[in-house]
Amino acid sequence: xxxxxxxxxxxxxxxxxxxxxxxxxxxxxxxxxxSLGLLxxxxxxxxxxxxxxxxxTTPTSGTVRxxxxxxxxxxxxxxxxxxxxxxxxxxxxxxxxWQNLLVFAKLYRVPRPKQRIDELLELLDIxxxxxxxxxxxxxxxxxxxxxxxxxxxxxxxxxxxEPTASLDPDIADRVxxxxxxxxxxxxxxxxxxxxxxxxxxxxxxxxVFLHGGKVLAEGTPSEVKTRFNQASLxxxxxxxxxxxxxxxGLK
Amino acid sequence: xxxxxxxxxxxxxxxxxxxxxHPVRFVELIFWPLVDLLVWGFLTIYLQKTAAAGFPATITxxxxxxxxxxxxxxxxxxxxxxxxxxxxxxxxxxxxVAPVRTVEYVAATCLxxxxxxxxxxAILTVVAALAYGFQLADLGLALIPFLGNLMLxxxxxxxxxxxxIMRWGQAAESLAWAVPFFIQPLAAVFYPVSVLPWWLQxxxxxxxxxxxxxxxxxxxxxxxxxxxxxxxxxxxxxxxxGLAAWFFAANLRHVRKTGLLVKVATQ
Numbered sequence: 253x254x255x256x257x258x259x260x261x262x263x264x265x266x267x268x269x270x271x272x273x274x275x276x277x278x279x280x281x282x283x284x285x286x287s288l289g290l291l292x293x294x295x296x297x298x299x300x301x302x303x304x305x306x307x308x309t310t311p312t313s314g315t316v317r318x319x320x321x322x323x324x325x326x327x328x329x330x331x332x333x334x335x336x337x338x339x340x341x342x343x344x345x346x347x348x349x350w351q352n353l354l355v356f357a358k359l360y361r362v363p364r365p366k367q368r369i370d371e372l373l374e375l376l377d378i379x380x381x382x383x384x385x386x387x388x389x390x391x392x393x394x395x396x397x398x399x400x401x402x403x404x405x406x407x408x409x410x411x412x413x414e415p416t417a418s419l420d421p422d423i424a425d426r427v428x429x430x431x432x433x434x435x436x437x438x439x440x441x442x443x444x445x446x447x448x449x450x451x452x453x454x455x456x457x458x459x460v461f462l463h464g465g466k467v468l469a470e471g472t473p474s475e476v477k478t479r480f481n482q483a484s485l486x487x488x489x490x491x492x493x494x495x496x497x498x499x500x501g502l503k
Numbered sequence: 504x505x506x507x508x509x510x511x512x513x514x515x516x517x518x519x520x521x522x523x524x525h526p527v528r529f530v531e532l533i534f535w536p537l538v539d540l541l542v543w544g545f546l547t548i549y550l551q552k553t554a555a556a557g558f559p560a561t562i563t564x565x566x567x568x569x570x571x572x573x574x575x576x577x578x579x580x581x582x583x584x585x586x587x588x589x590x591x592x593x594x595x596x597x598x599x600v601a602p603v604r605t606v607e608y609v610a611a612t613c614l615x616x617x618x619x620x621x622x623x624x625a626i627l628t629v630v631a632a633l634a635y636g637f638q639l640a641d642l643g644l645a646l647i648p649f650l651g652n653l654m655l656x657x658x659x660x661x662x663x664x665x666x667x668i669m670r671w672g673q674a675a676e677s678l679a680w681a682v683p684f685f686i687q688p689l690a691a692v693f694y695p696v697s698v699l700p701w702w703l704q705x706x707x708x709x710x711x712x713x714x715x716x717x718x719x720x721x722x723x724x725x726x727x728x729x730x731x732x733x734x735x736x737x738x739x740x741x742x743x744x745g746l747a748a749w750f751f752a753a754n755l756r757h758v759r760k761t762g763l764l765v766k767v768a769t770q
Binding site: 307351 | 594
């Protein structure tokens, strides 16, 4: 089978903040319908990479192409078909859930926004929260509302920054299953960052492990485990964090 | 498509939801301006009673100055506070990763400024008429360019305030309220430019709002509308608008380059 067309291409991305090199020539692709995990210990460059891919930060060098278009030349066109959810952002806390979703539906020019909002509330099992004040929701409810916002425009590419952070295991499991389901049903491509290795194993087809702003490992979760002779991704993560593993393998 | 009114209206809708969800939000738009109006109104009534004949016109100068100053201030607040609302609610990143052009975002905050001015101006006009017999309509047709120029300058000051907050972070958020007051002593709001020391007068005359307040006093004194001054105000606004847009764009580029935009949005 020929390789799927890349939907996202990061090419030799570098970002330098003063003396600190946050990213050093990062290159990777996300194929159509693929779910890619972007991993790394704190300070590895995941968040910087995510911010560059969203156009929130400009790269020192390198390019980002999404849907074959240069991100900075076609930013608005691209963003219409992309969406984002993060544990570190929120929707305005003083608005009702439906009000927040309606505003973003309009920003993304969703046809029949009220119908789409109802569909998503049902899909995420949060119809009862429609008229709730966003700031009064629990962490799990907020995450699902944020996901509803991220799915409003039926994105071709979804960027998720630690979407299961602060969720209890039950809700985290539901979110993972939902993402997998959406990916299979709609061909959605996902770029996923997480510190939860179970998320990565369950949701991601492939992963890119960053360390010191560079790619340390790349492949399917089982390929990475095999290459570095680790029983689990968590062991691999801990090994890198403690300096016991480098690009060559076990020290 | 370079500019979308649809996007602007969606952003404005968010602010409308915000203000109509909590009646308390209207306190900010009504309470402080009313307090100002009452203080200035009673002060001038007191001065009127104790001063010599010929003084009464001053009451209209002070109340007129206060109301027109509030137009500028609310317009500036519309831009700066709308941006801060997004920072406070950690929603800024959601907006910046949505298909929203910077110019659309700024235009939406400017429109919010117009709405804020509308609410405050309506209340102040009614209260000033009932309590002090001050009729804003006495300014005649000149009122339109007066208000228009003040709103424009308010937007530009709002853009400068927002740019500074983006650059310096939430620690600088008090600038959203302070920036207009940096220029107030020079803007001839309550006294003519001639009162200022000679070396400050050129600075005062470089502000687009100064000819408006000078013009207001001229009209309230029964003189003809100083259309020449209004033209100067508009030309100065064009210059300030260009500088504010450049300053805003340069700062946005800087915060995108340095990563400060994300820091401001997530702190």
